[in-house]
Amino acid sequence: MNRFRGTLSRVSRKLDLPQPKKSRILLELSGDLNDAFDACLEQGMDEAEARRRVEAMFDLSDEAIDELVRVHDTALRKLLGAMSIEARTRWERALLVVLLAFIALAAGRPILSLGPFALAGPFVWPVAGFSLVALTAAIAQAYRLHIRRVYDTRRLRDGPAWILAAAAGCLASGFTGSTVEMSRAARVIAAGAERPLAAFIDGALAASAVMVVALLAGVLWAVVWSVLEHSAGRIAEAEVAWLYEE
């Protein structure tokens, strides 16, 4: 455990920079703090006195931290920083809406005209509902991790749980839909259908179609969840790396 954890945590909270820049700055600061601490011990100070002295020497004021952020900011972040918070939020929301509309228009129609989607029947709607939940959670998490870049290690993994839950929901809907379609076919055959084989094939087609749609959606959201989890994990790891002086 780093003996200057408190000082470094305070700087980390205020240092609004993306990783790995932030970790590198904290690592550099941590090295200098420990050097100064060793020098104070060599001068005959006890540990508590040395720590107080070093913390006073390295008092990073808000102005110094702001200056560091300014030095390391990218052109895009400088432009965003120049806007007011309200204007920035408005622009970011508008961009997200445009992005969503583009995805819906570009991908929606061709997907829905595919065989399995046309055959899947009404059970495609719960799958679509769960997919919408997953899409919203995925966009929110991607926005938090890659656009806004405000990392709170305790909340980094809050969003993706919804994606995984929605993926499970897709699979459950597919399984339920498939069972319902097969039992419907069984009831038709049991009621003395004129062409039992055709009824069975129709039921099996509808059941497999809804299962294919649900599996596709489930696997897609599981992959998205895994990518975002990996991303959040990398950020969390970088956030705490300096604590272990890795």
Next chain:
Amino acid sequence: MDDAQRIETQNLARHCNEDLILAILLRGERHGYQLALELEERSGGFFRFNHGTLYPILHKLEQDGMIRGTWKREGPKRRRKSYTLTEKGRDYAALQRGAWRDFFTRFFEIMEDGLR
């Protein structure tokens, strides 16, 4: 005197800090803490750097290509960043030495004229 050799009076403190850091690095590779310590020791405590303000200056100089930061492993668990002067930084430091000399010549001319 061209603009590159002129000390801008509105950014005097920034120029002073940057040029003192470059001057220390002319002697060789240093960590951030060593830089502040050496500056204080060599000036007999006259130039006392707040260590917190050191990092923005160092990182700005690094971005401008005046100095180069290198990460090195010190012991099994410790990594440190140390700084060296680049060719550009060495040339700039030489230019700035002349600019400061000129700045103080003119400064004292005015001060002494006033006191005469």
